Amino acid sequence: MTENSTISDDDLNILSTIVGKRAFLTCTSGTTGKPKIIVHTHKTALWQAFAQRMANLVSHIDIVVTWVSSLFVLHPIEMSYTWPNGASLVVLKEGGNMDVDYLTRSIKRYQATYLLTTPVVLPMLTNFFRQLLDTAQRLNTLRILSTSGKCFLILYI
Secondary structure, three states: OOOOOOOOHHHHHHHHHHOOOEEEEEEOOOOOOOOOEEEEEHHHHHHHHHHHHHOOOOOOOOEEEEOOOOOOOHHHHHHHHHHHHOOEEEEOOOOOOOOHHHHHHHHHHHOOOEEEEOOOHHHHHHHHHHHOHHHHHHHOOOOEEEEEOOOEEEEEO
16 A cells, blocks of 8 residues: 555455455453454455555554554554555564663664554653653654553644
8 A cells, every 4th residue: 555556456356355354353451341352354454554544644654663562452453554554563572662761762763753652651751851851852753652541642743
């Protein structure tokens, strides 16, 4: 789905046979009740990727940094909207989101444009920058900071 890609009739035939099939499953944590299993089809994954692209949230020029483990519910969802749009996905080491020095160095190193993290990291970032004012420049490449937990928030930078 990059801007320079072309789709042939054969590609469309293959795509039309798989869009209704299951792509992946995610499980909720059960914090608000009984845990649930959600079935994501190829069609819903493609629509999510399309919506992210049309909203200018993720495109082929983006480098998305996230802390999410491959076992966590959000990881397949991240892959479903980053890779079809041609974006790169950088997954931090386990616990990397809680190590603000490592997190900000990774953003600078990979020239990340999009950070997906949890709300608990935001005050940690603020405190880190208050203590070390010169480190704020590590986030110069970010255009979007997205955080989700019990609620979802996207900040355009």
